[in-house]
Amino acid sequence: MQQNNSTDATIKKLEKLLRSRMRPLYERYNQSIDGLLIPLKWKPLVLIIGNYSSGKSTFINEVLGMDVQRTGQAPTDDCFTILTIPEAENDEKKKIPGSTVVNDERLPFTPLKPFGESLFSHLRLKKVNSPVLEHFAIIDTPGMLDSVTEKDRGYNYLKVVGELARISDMIILMFDPHKAGTIKETYKAIRSTLPDTAGEDRIFYVLNRIDECDNVADLVKSYGTLCWNLSQMTGRKDIPRVFLTYSESESRFSNENNSWVNEQEELKQAVHTAPQMRLSHIFEEIDRGVREFSLQVEAFETFRNRFNTKLKGIFRVGVLGSFLAFFFGDIILNMFSGIPETPLALAAFSGSVQLENLYFPLAGITCVFIILFLYVQQFLYPRHVKKSLAELDTLVELDTTHRNDLWGRVRDSVRESITEQAKSLLMRNHSRILKKINKFLEKDIRRLFEKTHKH
Ligand SMILES: Nc1nc2c(ncn2[C@@H]2O[C@H](COP(=O)(O)OP(=O)(O)OP(=O)(O)O)[C@@H](O)[C@H]2O)c(=O)[nH]1
Ligand SMILES: [Mg+2]
Structure with missing residues (x-):
């Protein structure tokens, strides 16, 4: 292949950067960087x-x-x-x-x-x-x-x-x-x-x-x-x-x-002059490809954040429920069935709290958390996935035509990822990945771009 040597060297550097910085991030989402490498071939x-x-x-x-x-x-x-x-x-x-x-x-x-x-x-x-x-x-x-x-x-x-x-x-x-x-x-x-x-x-x-x-x-x-x-x-x-x-x-x-x-x-x-246009084309394509990926990660982050907000609400209910179960659960049980003989509050009042007085209150807390866990797993989680898929376009801000255009290209892939790997998407820290992508675009790629355009 006859090509300007410095262009060749830049293309090699770009490939190395993509493989070392972007590939691990893409792989976390079961995606491949092969598409990004095509214009470099x-x-x-x-x-x-x-x-x-x-x-x-x-x-x-x-x-x-x-x-x-x-x-x-x-x-x-x-x-x-x-x-x-x-x-x-x-x-x-x-x-x-x-x-x-x-x-x-x-x-x-x-x-x-x-x-x-x-x-x-x-x-x-x-x-x-x-x-x-x-x-x-x-x-x-x-x-x-x-x-x-x-x-x-x-x-x-x-x-x-x-x-x-x-x-x-x-x-x-x-x-x-x-x-x-x-x-x-x-x-x-x-x-x-x-x-x-x-x-x-x-x-x-x-x-x-x-x-x-x-x-x-x-x-x-x-x-x-x-x-x-x-x-x-x-x-x-x-x-x-x-x-x-x-x-x-x-x-x-x-x-x-x-x-x-x-x-x-x-x-x-x-x-x-086509060979001279090659580098700017490659930079444009990489920039566009990585921004498409970044927009997907943004969507996953919203997907996760919205779920976390709901989880926080549930957690608050859990804390309140546990408090009530801990102090009053055994009293109510006692009123209906006579067990336990001495509820925790009474024992505390008479100043003789034994270890066995804690069994029922602790069991109460466990029950509250089991109920909430089942609620999240059986109801909250599937509903959240369903709702997110139905309102896919609300996962990212589409405030510019550029973002709209990018979104049009990745929308189906986001839908597929949420359908297939919702659980792992909810557990991942996407904002850290977004920071890395941003650093790649704004530092690594920009630096290389500026360096090649100085020559
Ligand atoms: N007068 C004139 N005729 C032309 C010119 N360029 C091509 N032709 C003639 O136009 C016809 C079509 O030219 P092609 O080069 O085959 O056109 P093409 O765009 O490759 O056509 P397709 O492959 O069928 O899509 C040929 O008969 C050429 O001889 C031109 O500049 N002036
Ligand atoms: Mg022809």
Whole structure:
């Protein structure tokens, strides 16, 4: 793997930190840090998505300087193709099937496993001898179809795109003037997996095939449609940069002296910066992943605190009950059954307290505590678990959209943990774990981040 040495060293440090600081905490909740380690694997990734026939494969061929991907009008390619360089000179296997790719633990594609055979047969890794691929891998994707035809794929295309967007360091969203209005679904799919507060700078918007616009008015119309849709989706007033590109060799222009705008060279240069974007992507992903975990622990803490408040109430009742049982229990028993002969209070009054006078009062206290224990176990505890599951969203404060967004991703996992390990969650000191997580984010990770960004 060709990668900047200092980036490599930082990634190693991050992995070490995650394994030493976070793994023990995750394991306490029967969770694994494997998901956090995925973006650290392999090499920088550039993901190209967009409408069918928007020119994705043509652009890739031009970046690589060779014809590796099939191109053509109408939906041409229904495969996800990961393009990388052969690892060694005699690297025989030029194409690796999807089922092997998703099972290779050295690669970051294991999250695609749940999509099953219908995806694996449309996924492959291709080894291409292009020097460009020494520094990063490119993922060519099948074109986005209309939502009706999408249903025939046999796997959830948008979810796959979302997973790939999560692990990619650069995402190129490519549209052509004819379909500039169909960006919505694609954007939603990738947005749902990207961090809420960041990630936007990882996306490059491209309006390709602009040579097919007949005139400037036509181009402005397509550009306007794309921008309108973008602003609708991002909710931002500022429009992100949109690269206006076309392929010289495919264009309708016969000579090179035409004055039509073309930012394809700039886009190609931008693609080469993917390795530099890798570290910030990794930091973002770790930050997001750990904050998701932290929010779960917060929920467990509320779950425990609420139960403890109820327990305290019960304990107070217990103390009062014990007091009454100790001093008056034997008197009442004596009134009904004549036993014990001399209740403790009477013995104390006559100044002759014997050890046997304490038997009944102590038995009274034990009875009170047994009753309360049974009440907690049979009634209070199951009711608390049931109520917490029914009011899951009240376990954490959802005061910002960022927290809301994180919560949406971990809610099911919290439900599962409370259902499966409620007792151990009630016994654990979550605030100590929260402090450790906070220290990891604010000290360890921040320090490393600042150090790498100084260089
Ligand atoms: N005029 C013009 N045609 C282009 C341009 N780029 C690609 N084409 C043509 O458009 C068609 C589609 O290009 P592809 O590169 O196959 O598009 P794609 O996005 O990979 O399509 P799918 O893989 O089917 O989703 C091909 O016939 C290309 O020759 C361009 O910039 N201008
Ligand atoms: Mg293609």
